Amino acid sequence: MGHAARHASRVAGAGAGLAAGLALGAAIVSGLAIAAGFAAAAPALAPPAATAPAAARTAEPAAEKVVIQYDCIPNYANWGSVTALYKKVSGVTVPPDPKGSSVALAALERERDHPVADCAYYSGAIGFQAAQKGLHQPYKPKGWEVIPAELKDPAGLWWTVHTSTIAILVNTKALGTAPVPRSWHQLLDPAYKGKVAYDDPTWGGTSYTLVYGLNLLMGGSDADFKPGLAYLKQLDANVSFYPRESIYNAVLRGEVPIWINADGNGYKMRHVDGGPIEVVIPAEGSFTMPLVMGMAKGAPHPEETRRYFDWLLGPEAQAEFAKAFFRPVLARAMPADIAAKFLPAREYARARPLDLARMAAAADALKRAWLDEIRGAGR
């Protein structure tokens, strides 16, 4: 056999080997990718350290102290500034965490046997659900008595840090010539096609509050989701997508002209970031949403966490939340200049509170119904 022929056959052999090797490699890679995705969403499958922010982990053995809070999104309710301020006054780091309420609950549940988080922040019903599932341990922070009775668990398993109201946030510049929508009904107008977004309620608790509240507003009940889903199905024609991450910046820049979310996020876009944003409390009514916290059962840093909770209910932290236009549960901490920038009280008279226990009980069934009817499949 000549030199060239040997070379050629070696090349052919290498080709076949390469193919087999790559195919196997690809299968393993995709298997790993899936496993990694699963592990990322389900932290208990991975070593717990994998979910703790790297900075926190490496810093821990040294002098620096940390408190791990699930759902600590920097531009939601001003958590970025609040945690930065806490670092300044106490030296304790609370790293940012991008989970929505539901994801925080799922993570705590998965880590039940090996807790990673010290505490979590949720929209009310999801926090109630977490407490019900036995994921919290009781604690009553300093200032407990200022919290209205309906905004806390008598045993201290959860309590409200601030409240918000579901509103239509409108980027008026991005909306173009269409009028600013004033009511839930007006949002169905084809003029808003492709311009509306609200978070996937299986991801975020704010959106679950919206979906639950709308169902009641449209005449539904905990046993009958049809009226709410019928409305949301009509609205679906105008929805561009159902985000599963914070779209605060997308709304500010105009990619999403209409976002149904917490009113505070809209005021912050307008007054802090200078965006062309209008906040609308829809004519038919809206819903108030307590945002709650709870201490994780088996929290790895219990002392630091309790001190952090005490501070969060104090005037300093409460005023910092108010700067992002989330109403502090310590009402007197609301600075006058911030209070003046909210819509007048008569607008808020249309917003009603929702029963957290009933919301929590309906959560799984309503989220499933929403998935099947609204996000659905295909197309």
Added chain:
Amino acid sequence: MSKSGPGAPRSAAAGFLLALPLLLFLVALVLWPVAHLVAAATHGPGAFRAVLAAGRYRTALVNSLLLSAAAAGAAVLLSLVPAWVLARERFAGRQLLRAAMALPLSFSGVLVGFLMVVMLGRIGAIPELVRWLTGRELLAGAAYTPAGLFVAYLYFEVPRAVLTLEAAFRRFPPELDAAARTLGASARERLLRVRLPLLAPALRASLALTFSASMGSFGVALILSRRFTVAPVEIYTELTGFSNDAVAGALCLLLALATLAADRLLAQGGRRWRRAGNGGGLGELRQAAASGTRP
């Protein structure tokens, strides 16, 4: 032709020792999670039945298969010419071009999703350009459609296909092509009887690789998918929205099985092709190329 003698057993043992780290790695990172998934999926009753019954889960699996197959096929087709040029031609800026090609591979899926929104979102660069040029509203929000998802998949699958094909094309023996030409083969004959049979393994490998990567891709769809859902997004929803380990585990396993089956199919298709004697003239051609005479 194989070497025999006292050296052989020792090299087998050495081979095993050398492979040991990989084996341990596979046990730790493949077998253990898979065992976990099987346990999760079979914990509750009827998870597999729920996934395979008509509905959201099955649609997501079918969507994953269709989207990944389309992305793999299109990526390999689009990559043929660039890979050939990168492998066979010498020109200024070649290294730069290759580096630019490889860049998207280093982006996470979520980043690719955001890039798609920047380019093809409601006020993306492309629809804004179209509006500026024609005054018409075109392609606005295309990023959130199945077609947008397909384009996003191509964005990271084309570089993957180019880089794998380039390596194979570089090993392509030019003397066989030259020999075929000397023997009077037309351009079409050379393509069908020499080049394609020689390159088929690399094409199949590239298809398998891009298909598998698409099946497992998660971040892009997480950002962009609206109604058109894929299996990894449903796995995420089940886990995070409902703590439903059983269905999530069953979806994971079926997704992995479908990927493995497709890879096997591609590998077996290759064997059948060879057995059927397609490209059977290659052996003679090799001899001809070697000896420089007509067979």
